[in-house]
Amino acid sequence: MYKLYYATGTCALASYIALEEAGADYKAERLDFKTNQQQSPEYLKINAKGRVPALVTEKGVITETPAILAYIAQAFPKAKLARLDDPFAFAQAQSFNSYLCATVHVAHAHKGRGYRWATEESSFADMKRVVPKSMAGCFELIEKGMLKGPWVMGEQYTVCDPYLYTIALWLEGDGVDLKTLPRVADHMKRMAERPAVKKVMGEQQAKAA
Amino acid sequence: MYKLYYATGTCALASYIALEEAGADYKAERLDFKTNQQQSPEYLKINAKGRVPALVTEKGVITETPAILAYIAQAFPKAKLARLDDPFAFAQAQSFNSYLCATVHVAHAHKGRGYRWATEESSFADMKRVVPKSMAGCFELIEKGMLKGPWVMGEQYTVCDPYLYTIALWLEGDGVDLKTLPRVADHMKRMAERPAVKKVMGEQQAKAA
Numbered sequence: 472m473y474k475l476y477y478a479t480g481t482c483a484l485a486s487y488i489a490l491e492e493a494g495a496d497y498k499a500e501r502l503d504f505k506t507n508q509q510q511s512p513e514y515l516k517i518n519a520k521g522r523v524p525a526l527v528t529e530k531g532v533i534t535e536t537p538a539i540l541a542y543i544a545q546a547f548p549k550a551k552l553a554r555l556d557d558p559f560a561f562a563q564a565q566s567f568n569s570y571l572c573a574t575v576h577v578a579h580a581h582k583g584r585g586y587r588w589a590t591e592e593s594s595f596a597d598m599k600r601v602v603p604k605s606m607a608g609c610f611e612l613i614e615k616g617m618l619k620g621p622w623v624m625g626e627q628y629t630v631c632d633p634y635l636y637t638i639a640l641w642l643e644g645d646g647v648d649l650k651t652l653p654r655v656a657d658h659m660k661r662m663a664e665r666p667a668v669k670k671v672m673g674e675q676q677a678k679a680a
Numbered sequence: 681m682y683k684l685y686y687a688t689g690t691c692a693l694a695s696y697i698a699l700e701e702a703g704a705d706y707k708a709e710r711l712d713f714k715t716n717q718q719q720s721p722e723y724l725k726i727n728a729k730g731r732v733p734a735l736v737t738e739k740g741v742i743t744e745t746p747a748i749l750a751y752i753a754q755a756f757p758k759a760k761l762a763r764l765d766d767p768f769a770f771a772q773a774q775s776f777n778s779y780l781c782a783t784v785h786v787a788h789a790h791k792g793r794g795y796r797w798a799t800e801e802s803s804f805a806d807m808k809r810v811v812p813k814s815m816a817g818c819f820e821l822i823e824k825g826m827l828k829g830p831w832v833m834g835e836q837y838t839v840c841d842p843y844l845y846t847i848a849l850w851l852e853g854d855g856v857d858l859k860t861l862p863r864v865a866d867h868m869k870r871m872a873e874r875p876a877v878k879k880v881m882g883e884q885q886a887k888a889a
Contacts (some may be wrong), residue, residue, distance in 0.1 A: 530768040535778035538771045545767035558754035559739040562747045569744035573782035581797045588790045588810055594803040601797055
């Protein structure tokens with residue numbers, strides 16, 4: 472059985488949904504970021520980076536969302552969560568996930584985690600002010616081309632979809648008007664209707680309450 | 681034939697070395713960042729993000745270093761640049777590459793590309809001051825655990841190795857003393873001795889001259 476460490480409102484949601492879509496036998500273990508549980512000695516043994524997600528498998532721990540998502544796709548080939556037969560098609564999905572991870576998530580993180588890269592309150596305020604613009608810029612590229620439709624990679628639903636959904640959920644709080652992104656908004660609607668997404672969102676809410 | 685777009689001193693070096701190690705038939709095309717060639721209309725057609733690397737294949741373009749590296753490993757299985765037979769082992773390599781991409785490279789980027797996340801000169805200066813500490817923190821994790829030795833993944837040389845080498849080359853300029861990282865320094869030495877690395881570094885230098 473897999474164990475996924477997550478925290479509410481984080482990118483770990485993508486892996487959570489992917490496990491559910493894959494039909495995996497897993498348990499989702501919630502960490503409380505308010506009490507800094509991700510920095511506890513117990514958790515640092517699981518993930519020395521003190522971050523979520525972390526997926527505990529029989530062979531060991533996997534960290535980093537793009538790695539976990541590709542792993543789930545490969546470990547559950549019947550779920551068809553990525554094109555596994557074609558290195559180029561697989562690379563397209565990986566490229567999308569890497570963009571979300573290293574550019575879009577990073578742009579978002581400057582709203583509340585500026586202390587990773589600066590020390591002054593004035594810098595944090597400056598970073599916060601830029602987030603609506605940088606996130607809008609990232610999502611313009613997604614809206615205009617990367618999101619092929621109806622799913623990210625086209626006709627096939629893949630692990631890219633829960634990842635995009637997870638980060639798109641941050642847009643409103645980041646000051647980006649979803650009306651300027653009709654295709655992304657449409658994707659969010661279709662995601663919210665999926666049974667796996669409904670189940671995970673409900674569980675997450677119940678545990679956070 | 682593949683075409684790799686790169687710029688001197690960037691993370692594209694990792695893909696350049698990986699193509700050479702794979703024995704791929706490729707051409708490396710240098711973009712001049714000083715004249716902002718990565719933002720030219722011609723290049724934006726290849727990579728709308730205006731960044732390097734971009735790998736042009738017969739099927740289309742792949743962007744983002746972790747995606748390109750995994751692609752090279754999968755497209756050239758005989759080169760054994762990743763464990764392709766075991767999703768967990770593959771995920772470990774992907775996790776390492778994702779960490780370099782989304783955390784380590786991002787930490788480094790705050791030295792010279794603060795304008796991506798802020799607007800004030802005071803913020804840029806603040807960000808620059810933090811880089812030696814944030815990069816040292818990232819590399820402490822690599823030194824103490826992630827780098828298994830002799831190569832990143834252990835006995836097998838993989839696409840993680842040129843990526844680590846590429847980013848480790850930035851450490852001195854980022855104010856991190858390599859003497860505090862003996863295992864990383866040792867890895868760099870071993871990398872520099874590889875024929876593929878020597879060839880690529882020589883070519884890069886010749887084209888930049």
